[in-house]
Amino acid sequence: MIKNLAQLVKVAQEQNKMRLVVAAAQDDDVLKAVAEAKKMNIIEGILIGDEEKIQQIAKEIGMDLNQYRVINKPDLMESALEAVKLVSQGEADFVMKGLLDTSILLKAVLNKEVGLRTENLLSHVMVYEADLYHKLLYLTDGGMNIEPSLEEKKGILKNAIVAAKALGVTEVKVSCLAAKEKVNEKMPSTVDGAELKKLANEGFFGDGVIVEGPIAFDLAVSKEAAAVKGYNSPVVGETDIMLMPTIEVGNGIGKAMTYMANAKSAGVIMGAKAPVVLVSRADTAETKLYSIALGSVIAANQSK
Template sequence: MIKTLQDIVKRAQEQPKMKLAVAAAQDSDVLKAVAEAQEKNIIEAILIGNEEDINVIAKEIGIDLTSFTIIHIPDLMEAALEAVKMVSTGKADFVMKGLIDTSILLKAVLNKEVGLRAENLLSHVMVYDVPTYHKLLFLTDGGMNIAPTLEEKKGILKNAILAARATGIQEVKVACLAAKEKVSDKMQATIDGDSLKQLALEGYFGKSTLVEGPIAFDLAISKNAAEIKKFNSPVAGEADILLAPTIEVGNGIGKALTYMANAKSAGIIMGAKVPIVLVSRADDAETKLYSIALGSVIAACNY
């Protein structure tokens, strides 16, 4: 059973090796992560970008690139398009963001001719391995959708559930975060949380998906807090997915987990035809490795 990010790495090692196209690969932490992932037989890497810069960086950090495929495309937009095209033509299984702005990569992903656009909304999913929590915690969306509507939250939640199921979670427990548990006309998060809970009860998110909402953060992750406040729910203290009402909430929780709770993490964009590995430029090689492993596991599910 997968309970940690290391477990995801192990799962990725056990499955068939995936091909990863890296857009603008001229970044030291990206190259470190990709090299380690390839060494662990998780992926076969295709490095797209400025070949001279890639070679210089690899030499500086002691990576041998003889087993890598390198495609020399210095222009960032063209490199992003090529990475996406590799997937759309079946030459790669998923994509990773290198030293390139997210907007440039997403423009390529949404390209009508060679892109990976699907019917689903694109959304960001972070997976946290928190020392004080008993299993992995999926958080969405703290990176893309600013103030999602109820309709958009339905898409965001579907994407996160797909990611969670790819890691082997049989019964997915979702907490739709708000400041309190009672529905209030003055707090849209409570209204949306209640609506999503009703949709789940009607089977909208599929079997074995429990959605609680509205629910505060403490009740979602602490059974003790739920007992003290007499809040009864199978999701209380057992949440797999935290659905943030706005990007600020998701972003704030995520960074608090990283910088104040020593959580390790992995980041992915869901909603396209394949997962897109996307983490912050401030994230280290370890985070990028975990993100590659996560992307590999999801890509192997042919979602």
């Protein structure tokens, strides 16, 4: 099991090299991350976007574009469509968001003719490495689904399980986050958490998946807090996946981990035919590199 992001990068380096295509690649930090990933032998790169701007940035950062396939598509929608088309046609293994709005890239991903649409719900998975936690923590969904229904939470959880298993988690422990552990009809997160736990016990999420819910954040990550409160579960203090009740909760916890706990992270969209590397413009080149490694490892696992 991959327990930190340095191990993730190492696995990405040791596996078969994946082919990454970047939509609207004319972004400084994105190109820095791609160049580093190429240097570390993680990926082969295809850069789509405004070729003139890509060349200008590459010159500024010392990036040798002769090592990449560059496709001139200045129009953002055309750039996104071309990127997902290459994945659909088997010329690339996964796609990354460059300097364009997420909605443009996702519209291309869901395009019926050339996109990466499946029957699965698309959802965002952020993987965090925090000093005070002993393994990687997968938060979902703090980036796409606003107020997911029970049915949508099933899909979100399935996607996160795929990501966790791709990183070697054999027994996936899930916490369905809520403000309390008792079911309260006025709090949908508690009702949904209990139902997801029931479904897991019935084998809905497959072998090697333990779901606890509803459960509060402190119990999900701290055995000491659980002992004080007399709460028993194999998930307490051992959570792999933390399922968010709403996008606000996921967004808030994720950003608190980044800005207050100095956690390192990587992000990817799951549910399409291939991983979609999606990071914020405010994310560092390091976060983008980790996200490329994450997408690469998941893509390699899905191609087996």
